[in-house]
Amino acid sequence: MTAAAHVQAATLRTGGASLTLRHLGVEYGDKAVLRDLTLDIAPGERVALVGASGGGKTTLLRALAGLTPHRGDLAVRTAAGTAARVRVMFQEDRLLPWLGALDNAALGLGRAERRFAAEALEGVGLGGRERAYPHELSGGQRQRVALARALAHRPEVLLLDEPFGALDALTRAGMHDLLDGLLAETGATTLLVTHDLDEALKLSDRVLLLAGGDLREDLRVPQARPRTRLSVEPLRAHLEARLH
Numbered sequence: 001m002t003a004a005a006h007v008q009a010a011t012l013r014t015g016g017a018s019l020t021l022r023h024l025g026v027e028y029g030d031k032a033v034l035r036d037l038t039l040d041i042a043p044g045e046r047v048a049l050v051g052a053s054g055g056g057k058t059t060l061l062r063a064l065a066g067l068t069p070h071r072g073d074l075a076v077r078t079a080a081g082t083a084a085r086v087r088v089m090f091q092e093d094r095l096l097p098w099l100g101a102l103d104n105a106a107l108g109l110g111r112a113e114r115r116f117a118a119e120a121l122e123g124v125g126l127g128g129r130e131r132a133y134p135h136e137l138s139g140g141q142r143q144r145v146a147l148a149r150a151l152a153h154r155p156e157v158l159l160l161d162e163p164f165g166a167l168d169a170l171t172r173a174g175m176h177d178l179l180d181g182l183l184a185e186t187g188a189t190t191l192l193v194t195h196d197l198d199e200a201l202k203l204s205d206r207v208l209l210l211a212g213g214d215l216r217e218d219l220r221v222p223q224a225r226p227r228t229r230l231s232v233e234p235l236r237a238h239l240e241a242r243l244h
């Protein structure tokens with residue numbers, strides 16, 4: 001099965017949560033990394049975070065995941081008003097080398113939830129490779145296991161920190177198609193940190209440009225999917241100009 005093909009992952013459907021940020025600030029010592037961010041993200045919205053290095057993208061993701069203390073208010077709520085499940089996926093796969101793909105995908109899940117890991121592994125096109133150890137998998141396959149692990153927890157919010165940054169262009173393109181399909185199925189709200197404007201414009205409904213801890217741009221991507229490089233070219237040129 002190719003990376004682009006994926007099975008129906010019906011039980012992984014969660015819907016998305018809303019994110020409400022009011023005057024969010026993060027400091028490291030006396031350095032303000034996020035200044036005063038006020039932002040609403042709707043359930044199921046797909047948002048890309050772009051900006052020059054050091055702009056605060058990862059810091060924002062960490063604050064949303066509850067990994068970094070912050071000032072201001074931050075609420076991550078499901079439609080029912082409960083606290084949402086949030087999962088993070090990083091550039092490095094963070095798989096345990098002594099566990100097979102299924103055990104890695106099921107890490108942190110109870111016995112009864114293990115079926116979600118099996119389904120997520122199918123969903124990322126690795127059904128049949130349940131017993132494969134990380135060293136037996138390619139970089140792209142390992143990232144797919146990492147994605148399966150995130151999805152197996154059935155998050156209403158998925159935070160992706162340059163998840164495809166270490167992959168070659170062809171593998172990365174396959175991962176874009178895969179993620180596009182899986183996100184449509186799960187309905188999770190997604191924040192994707194990326195340096196790649198094409199990736200941002202291909203996968204997202206909205207692009208936020210962070211610079212010096214401030215929100216410099218909040219851009220809607222109205223183009224219908226699937227998007228081509230050409231169809232998003234004017235937006236890309238605009239963002240490119242605003243980056244510098």
Ligand SMILES: Nc1ncnc2c1ncn2[C@@H]1O[C@H](COP(=O)(O)OP(=O)(O)OP(=O)(O)O)[C@@H](O)[C@H]1O
Pocket residue numbers: 028033051052053054055056057058059060
């Ligand atoms: N734990 C930390 N302690 C002190 N400073 C930090 C810490 N984490 C990040 N910083 C600083 O905060 C600023 C923002 O970092 P952050 O990683 O959020 O930026 P980024 O936009 O994700 O950058 P990149 O694109 O390079 O990943 C940088 O100046 C960084 O050096």
